Amino acid sequence: MATRRRPTMKDVAEHARVSLSTVSYVLNGTGPVAPERRDRVLDAVRVLEYSPNGSARSLKRRRASTIGLVVPELTNQFFAMVAEGVQKAASARDVLVVLVVPDATEQPEEKQATLLRSQRLDGVVYLSGTGSLPTAILELQRSGPVVLVDEQIPGFDLPAVVCDSRRGAREVARHVFEHGHRRVAVIGGPSALWTAQQRLAGYREAAAAAGLDTDEIPVLVGDYRQESGARLAAQALAGPPGTRPTALLCANDLMAIGALEHCKAAGIRVPQELSLVGFDDLPVSGLLTPRLTTVRQPAHDMGFRAATALFDLLEPGDAPPGGLGMLPATVQLRDSVAPPAVPG
């Protein structure tokens, strides 16, 4: 017995004794079809177990019903949460989400653009994370809509869903300064990234408001990964005891966790000897000892909004590219901040 091939619309049409176009009309709900013939078609579909060929459909419709999701790394739970939000918005529209993790690939940037141009993706939600060049985004953007998450490129007004990182950073830093810290260090993100710049700016605003000379605050540049947090914490705390910072402002939770890791290894007690704050509020951050004081971003919501905005862009029917705008970032006060051991 020959392996039976998958049924096509033609088979359905013959089985239902109607034309190809009628089947198409029934399946898509376009065009008027008499009830009796509609039922015949639907029956045939059921009997033959027909399901439409997505490739042919994409080819004809000039739309893949698929979007890309570029994530720097999945093991960062913040990205994972955003990804779930994107998934949710997409699945509600029967749109597939293809995952692109540039770091796991060899030729990252070029491939991405090629991918979009190959008509297999209608658009892209882009999470810039560990410091890739934003110029790649512009290249992408030439051939299809791109919505940024937590990123903005000065001078190019690309659609983006962002959080008020600056304000969040300012408030969490203010919390630190209100405890009396005067010598602090910043473990920042990749300086090319908008979030890194915003958070740093927020820290500086708070420092200035506390009467500090912002130029004297050391800024160590990390890559938003745990390892760099540990390494830079070691570096920041290397000086002689009297001159060491009493608090570390980390631009994301992962680096704060790395810093905490270093402190445990080095026998530095947190928060008694060193205060620590992060950014993102990962699910795990509340479980550490001490529980990490940080800033929460509505990750799931950001992903959902970004995807929704992308769909609005793709079908400029009804709504303007809404949903964009600045989401609040809220400080989560917990246990990793305490007054410095030696005030002043």
Next chain:
Amino acid sequence: MATRRRPTMKDVAEHARVSLSTVSYVLNGTGPVAPERRDRVLDAVRVLEYSPNGSARSLKRRRASTIGLVVPELTNQFFAMVAEGVQKAASARDVLVVLVVPDATEQPEEKQATLLRSQRLDGVVYLSGTGSLPTAILELQRSGPVVLVDEQIPGFDLPAVVCDSRRGAREVARHVFEHGHRRVAVIGGPSALWTAQQRLAGYREAAAAAGLDTDEIPVLVGDYRQESGARLAAQALAGPPGTRPTALLCANDLMAIGALEHCKAAGIRVPQELSLVGFDDLPVSGLLTPRLTTVRQPAHDMGFRAATALFDLLEPGDAPPGGLGMLPATVQLRDSVAPPAVPG
């Protein structure tokens, strides 16, 4: 100026003054083409910025160069790590990975099968996680290759990449019993899942070896999520002090973390008053206080192998469905296990 349409092979052919088929031969490396004409084609491709239309290609080739990745939830870092492994194997072959998160969707199971039948996915890597019915997998499997990760369905010999959960569970439990614990409770995974069964079996083997009556060990059934860990820990520890278990064997780290969360809230000191072990070795597990004793699964590698096996299945050219087999699970001894407060 009219918005210029995307160039097609026809445009390339005209620009290079060759036929359509010649262009195709050059692009795919199939069929002999004289060097001089080959260069003409390649030039034209560059000049016109041509890139092939993926939909048309898929339609003609009867292959989408896309696989599906079904994950119960991304925020579980174990799944995220597996996903990265899958990504890596796929991107090496220019295959796209579409993410399917049934929980984020409304009609989970039915949609998945439909998806595979629509020729938009060549195959699927399936991570069964929080307890969906394995029967859905069989339905999927009827219309395309499916490779399971950390799951096996008795009676159906589906390709799967698994870890030796049973052995890992046995050894970590033995470690607990060697510390003198006699009253333990199991916080298990969904009983429909192979991993849950295996791990429970491993725990029981160790208990039997320690001379315990395995029937007397309470088994609380969770769903591999943190919340259920916290809830079930509360339940397990509810009895009067003398009868409470002195150790909790948790079938994955997330539930162990939940249990730890409950202990902190309830003022139960770990490991002094209660020992705790998990399974998976999430990146975060070594950072908790106390650091969690658990069993490491090579998550990234599992994902990579599963995807590789899927590709072998899709192109039955060279290798047999290799890469399948049982990977080792290695115990990570850390600080969450100590002798019971009152031995005996």
Next chain:
DNA sequence: GCTCGTCACAGAAACGTTTCGAGCAGGCTA
């Protein structure tokens, strides 16, 4: 009783590839 619209339907032309078969040179063996 004829034309005119409307309503259902069918035919056929795309969409952009891949690939089979045929054609057409030119060099080789008899």
Next chain:
DNA sequence: TAGCCTGCTCGAAACGTTTCTGTGACGAGC
């Protein structure tokens, strides 16, 4: 020189949809 292979090239037919255009039938209006 006739025949034959070999190497390159092209035309054309798919692949399975969507959708434009055309065409009967039918009722209404003069």
